[in-house]
Amino acid sequence: MRGFELSRRRFAGLAATSALAMPYVSTTALGAASGEIIMANFGGGPAASFRNAYGLPFQEETGIKFRVIEVPSTETALISSASAPQYNSSYHSFAGAMRLYKMGITEAIAIDDYPELADIPEKFLPKIDDKHLVGLPVHFGFYGMCYNRDFAKAEELKSWNALISPKFKQRVSATRPTFASLYDVPWYSYMLTGDQKKLDAGIAQYRKVIANSVTAYTSMAQNNQLLERGEAVASAYYASTVWTKKREGINNVDVLIPEEGALMLPYVLVIPKNCPWPEAARKFLAYASTPAPAERALEGTGSLPFNTKAKVDDAMIKARFNYTLPDLVKQLYSPDWAFVEATRLDLIKRLEAEVLMPQ
Amino acid sequence: MRLSRAAFLLLLPVLGMILSLGTGVFALIEQSFVGADGLSLKAFQAFVSRREAMSVFLYTHQMALLVSAICVVVSFPLAVFLVRKQNQAYVLLIMMPLLVSIVVRTYGWMVILGPRGLINAALMGAGITTAPIRLMFNTTGVVIGLVHIYIPFATLSILTVYSKIDRSLVDGAAALGAGPWRVFSRIILPLAMPGVIAAASIVYLLTIGAVVTPLLLGSIQQMMLGSMIYDQMLVTFDFPSAGSAAIILTLSAALAILPLQLADRWVTRKLPAERS
Incomplete structure (x- = not known):
């Protein structure tokens, strides 16, 4: 057997390989020393926005590596990895975060650990008790009346009842019971009775919208296509999609808030229990609660900051959403998300019983 | 051993x-x-007692039956054509859609069948209709999408059996004065029956588990059990309901194709010895 000979050529090769590997080795060593942020987030817009607005600047500031893993559902990602958590940060709706906390999957967020929470209005804190939250609120969007400007005029959509008008028969779209239980029905219940808990009114309204719809969309990609092509001219839908479309230069889909108002959609970051590098995760949440990342996220996806100290470009918000931030906040309704979460599973079954049977 | x-x-x-x-x-x-x-057995009792769940269950089986029947009827002449042509390029053409994901193919159908899709634009452009015809977001759309996806499976199953039919039997029958229909019904169809049964069984089982196509080309009243199980597993995390629905679906599918399997055995027994 020949012994190992370190020729000049082989030495040069080894040196070159080592030099190339240095950045990887140093970041891995850095990650091992100070931890890493492994975030579960929805694919596409939200993941990219978090990477650019939150993750990479955080990595630069702290040296803690940031990775975002794109998943179809962040709730599913956390539930399926509950016994061996893989993520130490994840992005959720208020109701979703409440559910995860109730299931024992996420840890409580101690209000005292995050001084920046003092800059968020108290009504927007998803509280467990006076000292704890189910997640750290980062920003919000809204569920507005999205419509195709080529086929409908804003004046025709002044009320949410336009979605049940014969004029738009088979020309609107609606979401399915699983998401209507979170957004449409609580909103319609409140809109019609002034009380989100009077669900019968919301269910009846949703049933009428479904009967008037060309289809019940199954994904955001599908509804984006329906709205852009004018196959659905209007829909109760995420305003953030209009922001993203306008940013891409697609201007035929717009959003408005009908006279009854619209539903606020608040989002939080959570920390899974027994996750890897919990200290790094807490540092990341502390960073996420500051104004700077929320200011950056606004440009990407139209996520509106909760932190009142965040400086926002109101002209840009008006250009993309047609309202300034104070105008928006005035017209948005934030329901009791704990009630929404507690009644959701039964509500889905009730809605399925109402709309799944052939008409 | x-x-x-x-x-x-x-x-x-x-x-x-x-x-x-x-x-x-x-x-x-x-x-x-x-x-x-x-x-x-609560999860099973809950499933059976929910009218809408039973409606979805029955609709799923109706669709499986309909799609299987259409696939067999369309695939048989296609298989005959492929065997007669003896050209691998045609077989490849039939198989090519399998290389594209179901989601992409279904989105393709949405562009063709939609209210502002190619067919409706052509019909309205030619003045044949004044308003769009509803070709999707209903059972028609789901059937078109599923038949398109499953035809290659059915065609391959029939083709494999049909290609082994001894041509001398067909020629002999024709020489003895049997007309084309008699040759088909008395010679070709019985000999190709194992392929037809296999095709029907495969398409039935695939349709039973369909999720994406009914979701995209149907509306809420065209929900199939696979989609319901998907929601229960991944959206509401209601694992007992999803599990019971999956078990009911599997057992009912097995029961549904049992007659086909029995027919297959019967046909195989009746066939000439070299084929059985």
Whole structure:
């Protein structure tokens, strides 16, 4: 057997390989020393926005590596990895975060650990008790009346009842019971009775919208296509999609808030229990609660900051959403998300019983 | 039989795969039979007592039946054509859609069948209709999408059997004065029946489990059980309901194709010895 000979050529090769590997080795060593942020987030817009607005600047500031893993559902990602958590940060709706906390999957967020929470209005804190939250609120969007400007005029959509008008028969779209239980029905219940808990009114309204719809969309990609092509001219839908479309230069889909108002959609970051590098995760949440990342996220996806100290470009918000931030906040309704979460599973079954049977 | 060490090592990946798949299925079965107070059939009772769940269940089987029948009827002449042409390029043409994901193919149909899609634009452009015809977001759309996806499977099944039919039997029957219909009904169809039965069984089972196409080309009243199970598993995390629905679907599918399997045995017994 020949012994190992370190020729000049082989030495040069080894040196070159080592030099190339240095950045990887140093970041891995850095990650091992100070931890890493492994975030579960929805694919596409939200993941990219978090990477650019939150993750990479955080990595630069702290040296803690940031990775975002794109998943179809962040709730599913956390539930399926509950016994061996893989993520130490994840992005959720208020109701979703409440559910995860109730299931024992996420840890409580101690209000005292995050001084920046003092800059968020108290009504927007998803509280467990006076000292704890189910997640750290980062920003919000809204569920507005999205419509195709080529086929409908804003004046025709002044009320949410336009979605049940014969004029738009088979020309609107609606979401399915699983998401209507979170957004449409609580909103319609409140809109019609002034009380989100009077669900019968919301269910009846949703049933009428479904009967008037060309289809019940199954994904955001599908509804984006329906709205852009004018196959659905209007829909109760995420305003953030209009922001993203306008940013891409697609201007035929717009959003408005009908006279009854619209539903606020608040989002939080959570920390899974027994996750890897919990200290790094807490540092990341502390960073996420500051104004700077929320200011950056606004440009990407139209996520509106909760932190009142965040400086926002109101002209840009008006250009993309047609309202300034104070105008928006005035017209948005934030329901009791704990009630929404507690009644959701039964509500889905009730809605399925109402709309799944052939008409 | 003793296994050599090499054979045992080669079997390990297979065992690992069976074990990992089996564990998931077993966990799902367990969850659907275990309630808060121990063993329970509550999830099954709840499924059967929900009118809308039973409606979805029946609709799923109706669709499977319809799609299987259409696929067999369309695939038979297609298989005959492919065998007669003896050209691999045609076979490749039939198989090519399998290279594209179901989601992409279904989105393609949305562009063709939509209210502002190609067909409606052509019909309205030619003045044949004044308003769009509803070609999707209903059963028609789901059937078109599923038939398109499953035709290659049905065609291959029939083609394999049809290509082995002895041409001399057909020629002999024709020489003895049998007309084309008589040749088809008395010679070709009986001999090709195992392929037809296999095609129907495969398409039936695939349709039963369809998720994406009914979701995209149907509306809410065209929900199939696969989509309902998907929601229960991944959106509401209602594992007992999903498990019970999956078990009911699997057992009912097995029951539904049982007559086909019995027919297959009967036909095979009746066939000439060299084919059985």
